[in-house]
Amino acid sequence: MKALGEWQAQGYFATLDAKGPPVYEMMLKQLIKDTFSDELGPKLVNKLGLAGMDFPTLLKIVPDPHSEWFDDVNTPEREARAEIMRRAMLETEAYLKEKLGKDPEQWTWGRLQTLYLYLPLGAIPRIGKPMRIGKFPYPGTEETVNNSTPVFVKRYGFIHMGGPTSRIVVDLALPRQFYYNCSTGPSENPKGGRFSETTDAWRSGRYLVMSLDEADYRQGMMGELLLTP
Numbered sequence: 001m002k003a004l005g006e007w008q009a010q011g012y013f014a015t016l017d018a019k020g021p022p023v024y025e026m027m028l029k030q031l032i033k034d035t036f037s038d039e040l041g042p043k044l045v046n047k048l049g050l051a052g053m054d055f056p057t058l059l060k061i062v063p064d065p066h067s068e069w070f071d072d073v074n075t076p077e078r079e080a081r082a083e084i085m086r087r088a089m090l091e092t093e094a095y096l097k098e099k100l101g102k103d104p105e106q107w108t109w110g111r112l113q114t115l116y117l118y119l120p121l122g123a124i125p126r127i128g129k130p131m132r133i134g135k136f137p138y139p140g141t142e143e144t145v146n147n148s149t150p151v152f153v154k155r156y157g158f159i160h161m162g163g164p165t166s167r168i169v170v171d172l173a174l175p176r177q178f179y180y181n182c183s184t185g186p187s188e189n190p191k192g193g194r195f196s197e198t199t200d201a202w203r204s205g206r207y208l209v210m211s212l213d214e215a216d217y218r219q220g221m222m223g224e225l226l227l228t229p
Contacts, residue, residue: 003104014141014148016110021141023107026095029152030088032058038073099157110137113150113158117199119188130190133199146205169207177216179207193222 007020014021032054036045048054061067065081072079100107115138122131138160140146149162166182181202187194201208211217 003107014109014139014144014146016108016137016139018109019104019107021109022096022100022112023092025141025158026092027088028055030091031085034084034088035069039069109139113138113148113160114156115160117184133184133196136203167207176212178210180210181207
C-alpha cells in the first residue's frame, strides 16, 4: 500500500519508474478475477476484459461491501468485499515477488509493461529479425492520457497492444508547418533509410517539425522522384 500512497502523491503518472501502477494494475486484475470467475468462469471473465466491460462492471458493485458477487460460491463461507480484496492483494504481492523480486522498491512499471515494435513479418522466427525494431519498457495505462491497452500474460507481464502510433499537432495559424512523430518511421523497408528513424522521438514524447514548404523539406531529401505524364 506504500507504493499506492506514493503514486497518489505523485499525481498518478504511470511513468516507467513509478511503483504504483504494478500494484494497482495487478490488484485490479486479481480483484476482477476473484469477484467474477466463480460465477462466470475464467473464459467468460476473459471475454469481458477483451470487450472492456470488466472494469465498468466492477465499479458498479464495489460500493456495496456485501454484494452477492463478492461471495465465492466454491466455499461454504459467505465472503464480502473485504475478504475478496484481501485475497486479491495477497495474490498481487505473490505475483510481483515472483516476477520482479522480493524488494518492492524494484517493482517499477517499466519492468512489468513491455512494447514489442515489430512489423507483421517480424514475428516469424529467424527471417523476421531484420523487421524487429526492438523491445522496450512502455509507460501509460488504459486510464492515462498516454494511453496503453495491454494484454496480460503471466510469464511476461503486461504486453502493450494498443495505443497512439502517430501524434500530430497543427497550429491552424501556420498550417504548412506541424509537429509530428510516429512509432516506426515513414518506411517499413529495413534497408530504406527511413526505417525506425522516428522511434526514439516517439518513445520519449519528442515532436519533429514537418514542413510543406519546398525550401524546408528539400534539406532532408534522400532523393527525388519526378513523375511526368
